[in-house]
Structures are given as structure tokens and as C-alpha cells.
Amino acid sequence: MTRKRIKEQAARYAKFVEWSDEEQCFIGRCHELMLGGVHGNDEAKVYAELCAAVEEMIELIHADGQEMPHPLGKKEFSGGSGLRMAVRTVLQPSDRA
Secondary structure (H helix, E strand, C coil): CCHHHHHHHHCCCCCEEEEECCCCEEEEECCCCCCCCEEECCHHHHHHHHHHHHHHHHHHHHHCCCCCCCCHHHCCCCCCCCCCCCCCCCCCHHHCC
8 A cells, every 4th residue: 555545544534632631741542543542742743643653553454454444524424313311200299199
């Protein structure tokens, strides 16, 4: 797989970099491809390292002959939302014994 093709595939996946108060550093993640992530004190460097890690993960997936996970941005959703609520019986004062 060419470097250009790897970069094209990597661009399809959502990458997040956010500050962690707990860790006191920036943490970068790509939920579709990696369980872990990368971290550091410079947001731009963390993003660059995350992009490199995503590209490496894509190479590994292809080398192992596995199927690529479907990018979240490309998934089709119904557009509807459902809210499930437990059914409760409301007793009126006159219903109570």
C-alpha cells in the first residue's frame, strides 16, 4: 500500500485531541482504530503523533489481512431518535388502600 493511499484512508477517521485535567496533558485518540492514544504537552505535536499512529495502525491492519473498521463519519444512521422509558403506574390518592 502506498503512502498516499494510507494517508487517504487515515483522513476518513475522526481524530480527537483534548486536554485532560486528570493527566495534565493533551490526549489524542482515534476511537475507530485504537483503544489507547497518544499524549503530550503540545497540542499540535500530539495531533501529529496521533496522525502518524493512525497511519501505522492502518498499515498493520492491512499487513494482517484484516478488514478496515467502518469510519464513523461514513456510517448511515436512521436519523430518528428513540427514548426508552420505564412504564410506571401512578396511583391516585383514592387508589391507595
